[in-house]
Amino acid sequence: MPFYLKPLLPNTPDLGAWPPLRVYTNNTGAQWLSVADLVYLEGEANYTWLHWANGRRLLVTTTLKRVEAQLPPAYFLRLHRRYVVNRQFIEQAKLTFGKPMVHLVGGMHLPISRRRWMVLRSQFTLR
Template sequence: MAFYVDRGQWITSELLNWPPLRVYDNCSGAQWLAVADLVYLEGELNYTWLQFADGRRILVPYTLKRFEAKLPSSWFIRLHRHYLVNRQFIERIECDSTSPAFYLVTGAILPVSRRRWFILRRQLNFQRKVVQ
């Protein structure tokens, strides 16, 4: 079973006007990065990987919980204890016998925790389509 997300309803200037994130990288130093280009965040203990639309992946020494508080909650949703995803990059959600997964337009596949799945189904407006 697959759910497709209607992406046209989310186009707004709120995310584009959100203040950029200040990220420090050992190679390039401090830099300001646009929140609208952030595809997903992956938490790993006390560190977080930031995955951007252009393929950049940056490791920062902050927890995922800290980023969740700073990012707009209407755009970034928590899928799992390790993942926070930008709604504008979600292509579809598929449910198989094991667990649901979010498929992003970038080709990434992110798992959804069982407890969060029922909350996410209500939070997002899904259109159910049969995949053949």
Template sequence: MKIQKIQIGGRMSIEPEKVVLLKANQNYTELYLYNGRMLMVATTLKILEQRFLLTNTFYRLDRAHMVNLSYINNYEAQTGKVIMQNQQEVSISRRRRHGFYSFINEHFNPFNILLK
């Protein structure tokens, strides 16, 4: 099932599978795309979070970052960092770590290996 385009601001919309990372920048949001481009939209991360969470492939790691779990290259449980395929590192807030690991285990763990 293909997800429809998501409205990101003004007359712009985007296919969610093209977005790697969303980063808050005051009242703007920077969208980092899989092809290396970056878009800045005049929509807050809180509003975009509500739209992107409907896809079940995005997770908000802290106050300023939301990632597409399909583009995670690695995550370090000891340091609480996620490394994306575009080599950006994002720290997971302490309060969201347990929820992140639970979400990963439930939705993105094909071998049912318990991740900590």
């Protein structure tokens, strides 16, 4: 039984109006990147992978918690201790082989922790 996200409230600010994310890399130094194209974040110890809609991946030397704090909470959902996802790219959430999973628009599947499944389920609706 798949679940789909409820639409955002009408008074929610546009994601394009959110300030860009400042990212440092060794090659180019500081960059300002739009969060509207950010699909999901993946944490690995004290590093975070940023996955963009165009397929670009960027590794930053910041914890997932610190990067998540810079993002708009109305758009970005914490799924798991390792994953934060942009709700605009979520296609559906369902139990796959008894485990809760989120299916993204690009074909990616990300796990949802058991504790967060019940909380996130309230934000989803049946279609």
